[in-house]
Amino acid sequence: MRRFIYSTAFLLMWFAVPTSRDGRGDAQANQIQPADIKIDRDIDAESEPLELILSGLLHGTGLYGGFASSTSCSELPTGRIHFQRGGNLRQAMDSLVEANPGYRWETNGSVLNLMPSSGIAILDTMISSFHVDATDLEIRALPGELMRLAEVRKALAAQGLQPSVGQEVESVPAPIHITPRQPVPIHLDLHNVSLREALNRIAELSPGSVWSYRENDCNSVKHFAVTIKLDRR
Numbered sequence: 764m765r766r767f768i769y770s771t772a773f774l775l776m777w778f779a780v781p782t783s784r785d786g787r788g789d790a791q792a793n794q795i796q797p798a799d800i801k802i803d804r805d806i807d808a809e810s811e812p813l814e815l816i817l818s819g820l821l822h823g824t825g826l827y828g829g830f831a832s833s834t835s836c837s838e839l840p841t842g843r844i845h846f847q848r849g850g851n852l853r854q855a856m857d858s859l860v861e862a863n864p865g866y867r868w869e870t871n872g873s874v875l876n877l878m879p880s881s882g883i884a885i886l887d888t889m890i891s892s893f894h895v896d897a898t899d900l901e902i903r904a905l906p907g908e909l910m911r912l913a914e915v916r917k918a919l920a921a922q923g924l925q926p927s928v929g930q931e932v933e934s935v936p937a938p939i940h941i942t943p944r945q946p947v948p949i950h951l952d953l954h955n956v957s958l959r960e961a962l963n964r965i966a967e968l969s970p971g972s973v974w975s976y977r978e979n980d981c982n983s984v985k986h987f988a989v990t991i992k993l994d995r996r
Contacts, residue, residue: 797826797873798853806846806855813842813863817877818973818992820855827966828973829959831878831886836981842866874963883978885987886959888918893953893961898946905951905965906974906989915958919987924978927988962989969993 842863856868966972971994
């Protein structure tokens with residue numbers, strides 16, 4: 764039975780830091796890094812989808828996440844975590860991967876990634892250029908736009924990966940606003956980054972966003988799906 768007790772009592776201070784295995788980077792010791800943010804709720808999950816566990820850990824922190832999985836004729840990968848309040852996000856993630864040894868975690872700036880220890884080749888595909896000049900209402904469409912880039916399509920074809928049916932459609936209802944919300948302009952100009960880095964930068968366009976890349980190899984047929992969940996409350 765999963766139990767997430769959410770609270771808004773977080774002190775949020777973070778700075779852009781280089782990619783690191785444990786989230787420390789090279790920032791000064793008196794700066795609070797993303798993975799140092801305290802968790803003030805108990806987290807108790809057993810046989811829950813890992814993607815949901817990650818979203819639950821990040822909920823309310825204002826941080827961003829990315830999840831990747833590779834399965835073979837099976838359901839979404841599940842995991843477990845039992846974490847008591849008072850620790851920080853780094854300790855919670857260490858506890859998660861210790862209980863689920865097939866996965867590793869790392870941070871890239873303020874984005875926390877959870878992915879298979881063996882990695883996923885398509886996420887290393889290099890992108891020469893990706894430019895976005897749109898509004899925040901279009902963020903959900905951006906991962907699909909990435910997958911349509913020439914470099915990515917070439918890599919997908921080389922690896923025999925096909926899009927899952929309707930993979931670009933995210934089954935998340937649009938947020939309800941009493942007063943119609945005005946779209947917020949967003950801009951992104953990326954050069955010479957990996958597909959994973961580009962997904963991380965897209966996640967940073969909306970606080971609490973978590974992107975997901977799922978790859979399935981079943982009966983010699985390989986499919987992928989990529990989506991992003993927005994933490995709009």
